[in-house]
Amino acid sequence: MDPILSTEDKQTTAAEGSEQKPNSNRPRRRRRSRKPRDGGGQQGSWTPVMFKVPVVEGKRRFHDFGLPDVLMHAIADLGFEYCTPIQAATIPHALQGRDLIGKAQTGTGKTAAFLMGIMTDLLDYPLTADEERKKGEPRALIIAPTRELALQIAADAEGLGKYSDLSVVSLVGGMDYEKQRKALAAKPVDILVATPGRLIDFVRSKEVDLYHVEVLVLDEADRMLSMGFIPDVRTIIRQTPRKGADRQTLLYSATFTEEVMRLAEQWTLDPVTIEIESEHKTTDNVAQKVFLVSSSEKYQLLRNYLRINGIERAIVFGNRRHETRALAERLSKDGIKAALMSGEIPQNKRLKTLEDFRNGKIEVLVATDVAGRGIHIDGVTHVINYQLPEDADDYVHRIGRTGRAGQTGTSICFACEDDSFLIPEIERETGVKLECIHPEAALVKPLGEAEIAAGNDMAAVPASESVETVTEAVAVAASDEVLAVVEAKAETAETAVEPEQKGVAEQSVVTESVSELPEGSNDAQDDGAVSVLIAQSDDAPVAVATAEPDEPVQAVVEKQVESAAEADAVKDVAVVEAAGADLAEQAEQAEQAEQAEQAEQAEQAEQAEQAEQAEQAEQAEPKTEQRDER
Template sequence: MKKTHLTETRFSNLELSDSIIKGLNDAGFINCTPIQDKSLPLSLRGKDVAGQAQTGTGKTATFLLATFQHLINDESEKIKNPRAIILAPTRELAIQIHKDALLMSQYLNLKFALIYGGTDYQKQLDKIKTNVDIIIGTPGRIIDFYRQGAFTLDNIQVTVMDEADRMFDLGFIKDIRFLLRRMPPPENRLNLLFSATLSYKVTELAYEHMNNPVLIRIETEEVTSKAINQQAFCPANEQKIPLLLGLLNHYQPLRSIVFVNTKRSAETLDDYLQANGYKTALLSGDVPQDKRQRLLNDFQENRVNLLIATDVAARGLHIADVSHVFNYDLPQDVEDYVHRIGRTARFGASGEAISFVCEEYAYSMPDIEDFIGEKIPMQQITPELLMADVVKPERRLPRERVMPHSKRPPREHKPRSPQRTTTPASEPESPQ
């Protein structure tokens, strides 16, 4: 790890129990990141924290360690469970938090329930009815089980809201408030909130449902931008696939993610990459949960080294050693750019973020540069970067997805590029 992304503060110098420190040492965590350094001394003493930090900066460990220590400190003889609840906006993030929790609590006597929609309904219901200490999950299914009387919120001692800005984006705030209002008062529990931005909405939520939280902001330049080499190319639409294939051949990345804006674009790109010899996994919003987990496991365990993803995968995925992120389509939301490139250069490593400023999404670049506060260097597209002999895929997308010619609305007769003719634009998919 690069020391520029760690502080001099060691976990062993904080008010953490020996059993927690032992788990951290086993996991290779010795020094704190900036968000851990500023948050943990407060939260370990029972002070509420609302923290702003980008993904990949160690915020998951920040709230898990504070939660574990708070529960350990409770020496009352009549402990009733569950005692802590950790809310996440997406199932992928909930799954990753659960995985990190198991890693860091291996020497603790804590039981977890992982709760999210899409699969394993009865299995999760049975689990939450057992004597679990900590619930980790997404709001919708947690509320479903709560209304069935599967568990009580009367004894919650720690509440965590992760990626609160995303909770607003996905329309979960009413669900969050439903749960918070059924817990003990804010002054009777430890409350932790983390968000990429402490916007007005997020801080309003914090002050409404937390006990005088300390606001902690970790600026972007402290945590990610210096570790990620950002660059961009301006291809014509018909150059995008040859350029991506040429860059993959040039860089030979061990593990990379290619982000696109629509499911249609993802499927087309997947066809081309497979036809040209790449083993790929495609992650989009309508992939069933069981298959999503298989795809992510294949990617994490190097059975597949190229993941094609829509923004459903832009947050909450802690996958080590992603060396390159390609924005095949520029995101239309500036914050999604930061979350996408945050898939690389995690926990002090370095990484490459390469963006295509194409005809369709070029308008996003000025807003992205304003948001990150810097210009992204533009690179020249040289002939050697364009793959000359691109193999066209034999498989085509199902014809029924294309509107019949007789029903298509009339359009102006303007010259169009080959890419737009063969791959009609589709609506961006829902992040859910």
């Protein structure tokens, strides 16, 4: 077996014909030997002048790089005004054709940085008419360690290249091989994004030829190293042109370990080294805190925290597949739009789940560390560590899912007696002293107590408020725009909220009804009955109960539950939708209560019948004695 350095050494020092490369009888295209395109790839009437971004001291605009107009048009559509630090530092060197080693955490904008460099190079130096172009011969190759990351890079490339004629193809494992083969065969590919294993399959079948790759990007090299992909990557790189004049190489890693730097030395030539790292390994844009709870309180805390704070895009991390599966199922049962992301989920379903999460159809992703690292979605507001990671480095990767590209985020850890000992190691790894606090009592109330709108504990209103009567509840709901009760005269209740409207948690339905009330005013209720909106499951219609203004909320809820159960019209009657309303559990409890009541009534009826029979027997006994005496 050759030593580790021999792979690239042979490629670098040997004559070009000494290695049997694919199609080695064809002349290799030399990078940047062609005439630059006039106008930088300009198409149409759009010009960068239309994208006005003021000059700000200390910030770098994309206008300052002289990027092709078609690329600037896409950048304008994406709303990218100023560069992130990694973009400002790396793009100039990439445009000069230099090899580069970049150190940056995920979410810093490095993907856009290397894509802009690649696209500018391909657009400014197009192939000439006499240069042979075959299908399956990419001009740029991007290698990523995971399917999700590769697909995200490909999607970003499509977005940045939408006004150009550059073609993008992704080859990843776990997806339909035939579809990928057809995509390769459809037309020549400019940018190929791939995972190592699937790419090798296509290279061995001779459906991909890497002999003319002009730009090579190795993303998350440290992860490829830890996941054991380096032998595959070496095999791939042997199929590409020599480093230097024939191939530009960009290597990115979250860490610069000795192993990563040794690989960088093999695969790059005179590289520029860029390190973008804050004082801490975790981004300053993420607020971090630890809730100290018992293991039995974790779920109540999670569920109530999600609901009370109205969180719409969060990732919850667990350590084991079976634990994350159970957690996702329980959240879904409790009316939270949650989905599981783990290695056991089929790839097509994982992609659909990520798309639904991106579009807001799913609010909470429950993920394992391996699957979670492939989640590259902007706008994630919260990362919740339901269980502290056993490896402190995983903590860094977890919270890297939020606070991306300059946005702010929040990281919450639930630390209990089983894992709180891991906190010091996380603090050493990140260089951050974590704030450890006990959650408010309202956040750890048992199931049911946190959301039942009853008496002085109406969870649909802020914790600082307390209501006892319908009038007070309506006033609070009007001022806070919280789904609690909807004011309406009894005779107009059906028009206020149509029975066929489903999913009463939709803000459009709630706000439209509640906002009609004058803020803080009770006058609307003084002259008659009001209607209380009782929250239902998504599959059940809205129920509106009529009540007197001074009637206790609890009495209204109980009356509605009882009447609905009797009519069997609404199976999942719960209570006022609140922060974390547990509709399914309440429905089950109502059904169990009804069954218990029916059983009790049957038992009472049986006892009454037995008593009646005993009484009749007792009455008959004296008559028998009288006959005997006669």
